[in-house]
Amino acid sequence: MQHFFEKHEATLNKAIDACKKRYAWTAYVESPSSKIHGKDIPAAGKHTFEQLLGKDYDLQQPGEIGRVGEEISPYTRQPLGVSYPKVDVEQLYSAIGVAMPSWRDASVETRTGVCLEILDRCSQQLFENAHATMHTAGQSYIMAFAGSGANALDRGLEALAYAYQAMKDVPQSAEWERAFGGDGNAKLTKHYKLMPRGVSVAICCATFPLWNGYPALIASLATGNPVVFKPHPNTVLPVALAVSICREVLSEAGFDPNLVTMVADTRDEPATMALLEHPSTAIIDFTGSPRFGQWIESHCRKAQVYTETAGCNSVVIESTDNLPAMCKAIAHSLCQASAQMCTSVQNIHIPANGIVAAGEQVSFDQLADALVHAVDQHLADPKMATFLCGTLVSDDIYQNIDRAREAGKVRGKILRDSAPYNAEDYPDARTATPLMLEVTQAESDLYRAEHFGPISFLIKGDSAEHCLHAATTDARECGAITSHVYSVNEQFLDAAQDAYNLAGASVACNLMGMPINFAAAYSDYHVTGLNPAGNACLADLAFVANRFRIVQRKVMCS
């Protein structure tokens, strides 16, 4: 529908401008505060969420052959009791095949308009989706509304800005005329048509299902491809809510809602391989473990594959002019969302002989103490701790913590042990405070893998240069999504930035007074694609330009 495009055209243009200049901007309201929204809207969102519990989720998809659903709230430890269609993939793909042609043949503006409307309606759904995200992914309410909500929607819009530009780079037609030898002028009218690649499968992770979900959806849908979501069995509801919006908007715009569908599954009976290996699957967006991501990159050769996995995000501390602020910033990353974010810090590299902070020598042990203290400070107020840490997405995280604790005891020492904290309002919540371990670089086999959850290593290096060398080697070889350096030494800072960049990693320097995990849509190129933590950037031109192809027809003018 052209009117959706016109309705949101200013937003699209602003997003394009923001991508070009990369300033701070958001299209969606980031705060759930009732000061902004009033009391009714937040309450209505909560009510809508609660009405979904214990029921069949209303998703009328073809090929339904049963119902599945095994979500358990990390806050209450109670099953949500929501069931979703279990679908026969062949029947679903048949229906998708029927849906494709009219979407393929729609204009760029029509498809872009539908995508803009989807994003807009998803932004109006953020309250209920935040509650759904809390009680599946385990995020805090604020994180679920902002990070998994508005910030993720911004990334969807960012992907749309690129997709729109890449498509508009192809003109619809051209007149072409030239002479060949003595035959007179040859005149051709040419038409160029954008062709989608085929079915696009978006595999979402448990902790931040829509973080890459919105960009994958929008990048593929805008360029003409139907999208099949495969949510993690732990975290289906936030995805289902977004899928419902897509289907509603598509229907209103006169398209087949089966252009966006969802295949829910269970841990015991996963559906992922059936989707990955389906001959009609032409695009795969994957967010999840490095191991599975690399398997997909290696094996799914018939499809365009875009991955964001994980690495071992590092901090190198060489010096600082503000020890408390630096420690507070790093500690924030160790606590935020219980370090279950793709941008959470895991490995903190510190010279054995300590650092200079605001002109004073600070020993390794003093710095370690300061970091532990800063974590404790973040946790001091139960309400703030709940907002900051949220809960653990699954019991597996406890096992990760236990394994790391045991390894830490043997191979280093425990600087701060992990324990549950009392989440406000949710006495049964699955929680854990940060486990902080001290090790030397000799234990690199331990810390060079991702330890998912609130687990961090303070790694003693012989010197700041050794720290930097280890951290950047790890980024190159094991992957990194974010990397940090703290230094007031310009020479070291330059060397560190070069070293991280040459390792294929982006780097942030001296971040304080802000959540250092924050990745800004329109401004930060999230994931470089140059190290093992992912093969794509969300978003840049490369993320969208190969999701469609161009066919042409040329006709000789008589």
Next chain:
Amino acid sequence: MQHFFEKHEATLNKAIDACKKRYAWTAYVESPSSKIHGKDIPAAGKHTFEQLLGKDYDLQQPGEIGRVGEEISPYTRQPLGVSYPKVDVEQLYSAIGVAMPSWRDASVETRTGVCLEILDRCSQQLFENAHATMHTAGQSYIMAFAGSGANALDRGLEALAYAYQAMKDVPQSAEWERAFGGDGNAKLTKHYKLMPRGVSVAICCATFPLWNGYPALIASLATGNPVVFKPHPNTVLPVALAVSICREVLSEAGFDPNLVTMVADTRDEPATMALLEHPSTAIIDFTGSPRFGQWIESHCRKAQVYTETAGCNSVVIESTDNLPAMCKAIAHSLCQASAQMCTSVQNIHIPANGIVAAGEQVSFDQLADALVHAVDQHLADPKMATFLCGTLVSDDIYQNIDRAREAGKVRGKILRDSAPYNAEDYPDARTATPLMLEVTQAESDLYRAEHFGPISFLIKGDSAEHCLHAATTDARECGAITSHVYSVNEQFLDAAQDAYNLAGASVACNLMGMPINFAAAYSDYHVTGLNPAGNACLADLAFVANRFRIVQRKVMCS
């Protein structure tokens, strides 16, 4: 060197405009005529070529461990006697590694300027390169100067226009500022750096070595990647000449010439796998057989792979208003470059009950006769035949013709047999006129593969619709780079265009009075990437956007 960019900036801007609007344009002189160039320049080019014969080619590359060279002129059947470095790949890659950093760190304008200068100097080298192309690839002088020369250089410039735009889409820096909660404003200065992927290997084919060679070279080099050419053992000299220019311009601009190198090999001791499997190889551009192309697509997962291979290009004839002009146009494709072009027609689908031409019923046999006659007409004048057909790239083509002739005898009939023709000035030239076979659709296993060389099939279908169905099915399943339809029936023409496009193939309608094999840089999207004849389009944004990645550094402002 910034001055190269300034020197050629107007040309770049014109290329960008031509890509956006896709009108007819060329940056390079297409005709070798002495009316344009005078007599001295063409003569000097020929002399330069002749001076190269029987000698070691002067290419000072690291890792030289011997000399190889087995080129034989298809015109004289005599060895060229030119030898090229046989290189140790490890030593070469080490030297390339040394060359990379300064090129990586050069500005977009500097790299683009060097590429523009390379293209410009290659355009001044077209006379000697045309002779080199004649006496290796076997092309006619005119084709070697235009198709393999100016037209191919245009495609290099087209790739550069896209690469430049994709790189300039990324700003160099940004100021970013926003508030998080009550902590005051966070201000970051961000820098974005383009990072090349690594060594780019360009595997060239024997018949048109630089057709995709220039675009691959320029797309990778402009985006910061060193390029290693792997020419076909039959056709090294045209590539060596281009490599020499690259090295000369790079040196003049203050860069390491090892940013562009060449690995020559022999049929008995091929070097391709060592390049494909080298861990530093990050990009592969392949032109050649579908079988090897698909192997590379499936197996070289660590690299970005761009292929142009081959399919079975088709014509569907439903009706025409100008039988002689149509037959002349199709026959031209069967003759041009002895049908060794990626755009040559192989399969001509004709309804069993014939067609209507300018209101008159024309039977299948009459149309077949007219096509045979049109071929004979193109060959009537030996001078024109030589210009049009050139020679055969290797003796293998005779075997292809023999095999097709035998199959045709058994499974259909020979409408026109192939035989050598007398190439003007070259009594020993390896030549063959078109073999034209009549078969029915029952022989689809025969004609659904590429028969490389002057071999074509007139395929009898039950109806025009059957012809179209067979041709488009073959395009989808077996690949197609060009497809043609002749019809004066608007309804059929629309259906045909839709059918080809939906098969992932581009289509040309009613082309006459021009060489129908012609693919226009800046206007035609050459290769769709949607059928087995290649996975990439040369050129579009997708051809360039993933040859580099983006790393960033952000620093908190104090």
